[in-house]
Amino acid sequence: MPGAAFADEVVPVAAQDKAGTPVSAAAVRFKGPEDLPPEVFDRVRLAAVRASGLLDTAPEPVFDDLAGLAITITGAPMAFVTVVDERRSFWKSAIGLGELPIEERQNAAEASFCHLVVAADGPLIVTDAATDERVRTISSVTEMGIGAWAGYPIHSPDGQVLGTFCVADSVPRDWTETQIKTLATLARAVTGEIALRGALEHMRTQVTDLQAASQAATALARTLQDSLLPPVLAEPPGIEAAARYLPAGQGVTVLGDFYDLFAASPSRWCVLMGDVAGHGVEAAKVTALARYTVRADAPHHISSSRVLEQLNTALLAQRVSVQRFLTAICAIFRTDGVGITGVLSTAGHPSALVRHADAKVEELRSAGAMLGVFPDAGLTNARFTLHPGEVLLFYTDGVTEARRPADGRLFGEERLNTLLSDCDGLDAAAVVERISEAVLAYCEHDSVDDIALLALRVPPIREA
Structure with a gap:
């Protein structure tokens, strides 16, 4: 898998609280689809998710590299770029879980922390998942052995929340201010990559539609070049x-x-x-x-x-x-x-x-x-x-x-x-x-x- 060299494969283990005690799945009622916030089902947002072209696609180096960089900076064993639709959180990048077929690069939306980021359109920083009231009833705490989690939203060019850029650890931990700021920067980098793709797709459409293709290409190329300065x-x-x-x-x-x-x-x-x-x-x-x-x-x-x-x-x-x-x-x-x-x-x-x-x-x-x-x-x-x-x-x-x-x-x-x-x-x-x-x-x-x-x-x- 591209970018897999950034981290060894992580085998999910049972989540623990800060005292090191395993958290039993039977101790809580996990969230179901009926518990998802309305923002997840927003039609405009879902249209942007599908328009991104990221769902059900193979890993790509540009996203794996950014996720790998997050692992290097934070020391977390897992990092993801996720895209959330009305029923699942698809992992466009999943570093730390080894080779996964596309159909396994996802979990249910209610089983993912990402739906909380979608609802808030803001960061979610969790230091102890087993005791944090916001996430302790999310099944991935035990199913994926998540002890701590930190993530920021990624956006479409028109500002809709597409999913998250996040890291996860199997044990509770604190995230430093530098690590959190860097995650925010890397999330913006993912958003920028998505915007660049959207701009390029828009450019191709315009060039196809316009008879004066050379004039359109000139204007679009200058716009893209200017965006890099x-x-x-x-x-x-x-x-x-x-x-x-x-x-x-x-x-x-x-x-x-x-x-x-x-x-x-x-x-x-x-x-x-x-x-x-x-x-x-x-x-x-x-x-x-x-x-x-x-x-x-x-x-x-x-x-x-x-x-x-x-x-x-x-x-x-x-x-x-x-x-x-x-x-x-x-x-x-x-x-x-x-x-x-x-x-x-x-x-x-x-x-x-x-x-x-x-x-x-x-x-x-x-x-x-x-x-x-x-x-x-x-x-x-x-x-x-x-x-x-x-x-x-x-x-x-x-x-x-x-x-x-x-x-x-x-x-x-x-x-x-x-x-x-x-x-x-x-x-x-x-x-x-x-x-x-x-x-x-x-x-x-x-x-x-x-x-x-x-x-x-x-x-x-x-x-x-």
């Missing part, structure tokens, strides 16, 4: 931040350049830029996995190389082929009111550039191979400091590999360094604008690869 770029306190993405050609194909900037904690920020090899839906899936994985993992590390190592592990677990490798650069930094200090790690990606206040350009080198190919990418950290008036520039190879149509010559690193050096007095947005427009002019607005740029600038003290 932050709608608004965050700005760390006292720091200027700007980014720009330019699709190759006419933007009719979904490619793999992406970037992100977010607060990893109250005191730390994370920058991520990557370039997925290839194009189309598969590249978009890898891009989405990369962003979700880094956003979920960065809050737990101060080392950028460690964050990329975790991403490499996630990509390998999904069995990404060599044709779907990913180059990336990640920086984790702090602001102190007068500048930036941080660490940066590069995985087969162009090095970041620092423009110092004296106009000299420095390349921040950090060893590391591409991600999703080798178990050990050899990643290292490079420390950096950004003072007032200095700029840190991240870019993808679409910048330096842009070609001049007249002679096919590359834009090149030397030209980029000179251009950045000449950006005296420009803020972050102006730096990004100047470089991107220079590249577009060089290739006469006919780039064969995506272009992504992101700049951070510490304003000079006189501007602060």
Whole structure:
């Protein structure tokens, strides 16, 4: 089963209370179908469940990988992605139960904790199932030996509750705040994957229905590409931040350049830029996995190389082929009111550039191979400091590999360094604008690869 390597097979045992006493099935009257809440039978919700196309389908790596990641983070022996209709909870992913045929990847809706999540449209956190009044009369407490359970709802693109993303343990236990927050993030990742599928299906329908197929494909591809980028770029306190993405050609194909900037904690920020090899839906899936994985993992590390190592592990677990490798650069930094200090790690990606206040350009080198190919990418950290008036520039190879149509010559690193050096007095947005427009002019607005740029600038003290 895809993703089964994340956990050993779990043999259900009798549930126990916190004192270690087995709970007898005869001690309680288990819930029946008549006890299900009305939200389970909501017609709009059930229509969304069927429209998702997930019921009675085989396991898929994208869901198994997320469930396996939940097991790794929480230490629970079982993890599920469930889809709940009016009579059963179908396990789209079931890690920890071994190989199961499709007909056995389910239990009755009333026997599953998931109907409570559907009813509440919110999380359900259970530390001792045998004594928790909300769940003690659910038969899976004894039938599956559930001692503790934690889950979040997953949604359709229009907000209907489809089921849950959950983990379960055979003994009572407490769930840490970090584990609960990570489960919420992973549940959103499952929702995002479902939304992506819905968007792609909608795209196919539109392309089929429209006579002007090329125009429809262009608009839909740009929409999908935009969904893989932050709608608004965050700005760390006292720091200027700007980014720009330019699709190759006419933007009719979904490619793999992406970037992100977010607060990893109250005191730390994370920058991520990557370039997925290839194009189309598969590249978009890898891009989405990369962003979700880094956003979920960065809050737990101060080392950028460690964050990329975790991403490499996630990509390998999904069995990404060599044709779907990913180059990336990640920086984790702090602001102190007068500048930036941080660490940066590069995985087969162009090095970041620092423009110092004296106009000299420095390349921040950090060893590391591409991600999703080798178990050990050899990643290292490079420390950096950004003072007032200095700029840190991240870019993808679409910048330096842009070609001049007249002679096919590359834009090149030397030209980029000179251009950045000449950006005296420009803020972050102006730096990004100047470089991107220079590249577009060089290739006469006919780039064969995506272009992504992101700049951070510490304003000079006189501007602060």
